[in-house]
Amino acid sequence: MAAEWGYSPTNGPDVWARLFPQAGGARQSPVDICTSIASSDSNLEMKKLTFAYESQSDLRILNTGHGWKVEAPQSGSRLEGGPLGEDIYQLEQFHCHWGETSAEGSEHTVDGRAYAGELHLVHWNTTKYQSFAEAAQHPDGLAVLGVFFDVGNESNDEIEKIVSTLSEIKFKGQFTDIPDVIDPTTFLPSGLGYWTYLGSLTTPPCNECVIWIVYKEPITVTEEQVTYH
Numbered sequence: 063m064a065a066e067w068g069y070s071p072t073n074g075p076d077v078w079a080r081l082f083p084q085a086g087g088a089r090q091s092p093v094d095i096c097t098s099i100a101s102s103d104s105n106l107e108m109k110k111l112t113f114a115y116e117s118q119s120d121l122r123i124l125n126t127g128h129g130w131k132v133e134a135p136q137s138g139s140r141l142e143g144g145p146l147g148e149d150i151y152q153l154e155q156f157h158c159h160w161g162e163t164s165a166e167g168s169e170h171t172v173d174g175r176a177y178a179g180e181l182h183l184v185h186w187n188t189t190k191y192q193s194f195a196e197a198a199q200h201p202d203g204l205a206v207l208g209v210f211f212d213v214g215n216e217s218n219d220e221i222e223k224i225v226s227t228l229s230e231i232k233f234k235g236q237f238t239d240i241p242d243v244i245d246p247t248t249f250l251p252s253g254l255g256y257w258t259y260l261g262s263l264t265t266p267p268c269n270e271c272v273i274w275i276v277y278k279e280p281i282t283v284t285e286e287q288v289t290y291h
């Protein structure tokens with residue numbers, strides 16, 4: 063039985079490769095995004111990244127033990143263009159990484175700077191593959207949109223619909239339904255500039271199957287919305 067991976071010295075990222083060989087690979091995420099060496103690719107400007115999501119209610123939210131995850135398989139959603147070639151990607155789930163304080167918590171960093179948290183909208187390639195699990199075995203299987211959280215005075219209404227349910231799922235494995243209607247489009251910043259690179263799942267099994275699209279502009283949430291209680 064694989065030991066529980068986590069973020070302590072004995073089960074954290076430095077030892078994941080012992081149990082999950084892909085964690086020792088050449089295209090592992092997260093990375094530090096060095097803005098001075100990121101090159102702008104004129105192709106990307108030509109093929110605009112486009113997305114279309116449905117609004118859904120009664121989505122199931124789960125305490126994964128490392129944060130919350132909302133299961134949101136949306137056959138009517140589409141993410142395409144930009145670095146995704148001719149393939150169409152469909153939303154599967156979205157989840158959040160955050161930390162003990164608002165000074166840390168994001169997985170990607172920008173010129174060494176961490177944000178208070180990071181939202182991941184996880185999509186899979188429905189043009190080429192028949193399921194999420196199958197797509198996760200291929201280098202172009204998944205596309206994940208990363209959105210940084212900045213802490214400020216305005217709370218984010220859509221995030222509030224999610225974090226307001228966390229008191230019901232205090233323990234790993236617990237889940238509940240979010241009664242409100244959630245529209246994933248509202249999680250995206252107004253400025254749609256992004257960095258993109260070929261990487262991996264940021265947690266075990268660390269499959270090298272993700273085309274990462276990390277938005278440059280963070281969205282603002284309150285301290286309450288993005289720190290462990």
Ligand SMILES: NCCOCCOCCNC(=O)c1ccc(S(N)(=O)=O)cc1
Pocket residue numbers: 182184195198206262263264265266267269272
């Ligand atoms: N069970 C066989 C291997 O399956 C590979 C897929 O892993 C399933 C569990 N993990 C995920 O789905 C998963 C999805 C997204 C991210 S992340 N943080 O990179 O967006 C990390 C992990």
Ligand SMILES: [Zn+2]
Pocket residue numbers: 157158159182264
């Ligand atoms: Zn993630």
